[in-house]
Amino acid sequence: MEIQDSKSTLQVIPRNNEKIKKIWKTAGILLAITVAEFIMAFTMERGLLLYALFIILTIWKAKYIMMEFMHLGDEVKPLFYSIIVPLIFLVWLLIALAKEGTDIFMMRW
Amino acid sequence: MSAHSTAIGVSSKRGTWGGGNEPLKASYGKLMMWFFLLSDIFTFAAFLISYLSIRLSYPAYEGPLDTFIGSNEYWPVPELVFEAVPFLHGFHAPLVFVGIMTFILISSSVTMVLAVEAGHRNDRNDVVKWMLWTMVGGITFLSCQAWEWNHFIHGTDAGSIMTYINSLSREVTETVFGANLVVNEYGPPAFAQLFFFITGFHGFHVTIGVVLLFLAFYQAAVGVYDRRGHYEMIEKIGLYWHFVDLVWVFVFTLFYLI
Numbered sequence: 001m002e003i004q005d006s007k008s009t010l011q012v013i014p015r016n017n018e019k020i021k022k023i024w025k026t027a028g029i030l031l032a033i034t035v036a037e038f039i040m041a042f043t044m045e046r047g048l049l050l051y052a053l054f055i056i057l058t059i060w061k062a063k064y065i066m067m068e069f070m071h072l073g074d075e076v077k078p079l080f081y082s083i084i085v086p087l088i089f090l091v092w093l094l095i096a097l098a099k100e101g102t103d104i105f106m107m108r109w
Numbered sequence: 110m111s112a113h114s115t116a117i118g119v120s121s122k123r124g125t126w127g128g129g130n131e132p133l134k135a136s137y138g139k140l141m142m143w144f145f146l147l148s149d150i151f152t153f154a155a156f157l158i159s160y161l162s163i164r165l166s167y168p169a170y171e172g173p174l175d176t177f178i179g180s181n182e183y184w185p186v187p188e189l190v191f192e193a194v195p196f197l198h199g200f201h202a203p204l205v206f207v208g209i210m211t212f213i214l215i216s217s218s219v220t221m222v223l224a225v226e227a228g229h230r231n232d233r234n235d236v237v238k239w240m241l242w243t244m245v246g247g248i249t250f251l252s253c254q255a256w257e258w259n260h261f262i263h264g265t266d267a268g269s270i271m272t273y274i275n276s277l278s279r280e281v282t283e284t285v286f287g288a289n290l291v292v293n294e295y296g297p298p299a300f301a302q303l304f305f306f307i308t309g310f311h312g313f314h315v316t317i318g319v320v321l322l323f324l325a326f327y328q329a330a331v332g333v334y335d336r337r338g339h340y341e342m343i344e345k346i347g348l349y350w351h352f353v354d355l356v357w358v359f360v361f362t363l364f365y366l367i
Contacts, residue, residue, distance in 0.1 A: 010231040010335055010338065011231060012230060012231050012232045012233075013229075013230040013231060013232070014230070015230070015232075015235075016230075019226060020223070020226065023219065023222050023223060023226065024219070027215065027216075027219040030215050031212070031215060034208075034211055034212070034215065034361075037362070037366060038204065038208055041188060041204065041366050042188075042203075046186075051367050054362050054366050054367055055362065057362075058358055058359060058361075058362040061358050062355055062358060062359070065218070065351055065354060065355045065358065066351075066355065068222075069218060069219075069221075069222045069347075069351045069354075070347075070348055070351045070352070070355075075133070075134070075135060076133055076134045076135075078133055079133040079134075079135055079140070079143065082133075083143055083146075083147055086147060086151075087150065089151075090150075090151070090154045090158070093154065093155070093158050094158050094161070097158050097159065097161065097162035098158075098161060098162060098165060100162055100166075101161065101162035101163060101164065101165030101166045102165050102166075104165075104166035105165060105166045105167070105168070108166065109168055
């Protein structure tokens with residue numbers, strides 16, 4: 001068996017600074033949102049408004065991770081929807097179990 | 110180009126029905142990784158929504174925060190449970206350590222995306238460099254989690270007085286330190302159980318991720334991907350690694366903030 005050449009035969013494309021800048025920008029946004037959540041946890045009163053804001057900010061972060069880091073936005077539309085649409089089931093699970101939890105609370109206390 | 114208006118990348122050699130085509134214009138591996146991640150999203154979502162449900166079934170702590178004591182009568186306030194930092198014993202630093210962990214995991218996700226970007230450019234040196242940084246981030250995160258678990262299990266100096274049914278089915282009232290699956294000093298038993306299961310399952314995913322990262326790092330370093338002609342494996346492992354970060358974002362919000 002011949003010894004394989006470890007030198008690259010692939011053409012190395014030079015860095016595209018525009019793209020790399022965009023990655024760092026997304027990272028900055030994610031970090032900024034996390035810091036904002038952190039500050040809100042200590043300055044705002046605990047309650048439905050704060051929890052709603054936390055969940056909105058979390059979904060916003062999730063959007064950045066999926067679109068920018070996982071490049072889901074660059075995939076073809078059918079693939080995009082086949083990942084996003086099934087998540088609708090989770091909305092139902094969330095409503096059903098939130099109601100279940102509240103009802104158990106009512107029975108216990 | 111009409112061939113590109115459909116969602117199937119048609120091979121020029123074999124045509125539509127000759128095999129080797131890529132449905133949804135993603136390679137087999139990438140497509141399967143996406144569908145695996147979708148199923149994993151459901152698993153984690155089931156865990157987290159169950160957490161929410163069980164939490165709603167207990168009363169919330171309503172007294173003043175500075176006189177909080179753990180009790181299995183109400184759900185604890187997370188920022189008063191997760192408030193320890195390594196090397197600073199007895200120092201009250203709510204959520205600081207978990208904030209650092211989040212920062213580490215997001216950073217490792219950034220270095221992963223830089224590795225994927227380098228892979229698109231066939232730049233072996235950059236891929237190896239960024240994979241190494243990602244691995245460092247992953248291992249640091251796991252170490253932090255090990256410390257956090259250790260602290261959670263051993264508990265605070267004071268502990269809390271709990272009345273509970275022990276493993277011998279007897280009702281006892283005693284000072285409880287730390288946490289196990291029967292009783293914990295912070296809140297109802299379900300609190301520690303869910304903590305162990307959810308962060309444990311996530312930590313298990315991170316562990317698998319680090320192993321995969323190491324394999325890809327090694328293969329990139331010895332030139333396997335150069336000989337193969339593409340760096341797609343980096344992309345696939347990148348998808349998995351970002352998913353781990355994605356889950357942590359939700360765990361962070363639901364477990365530590367709310």
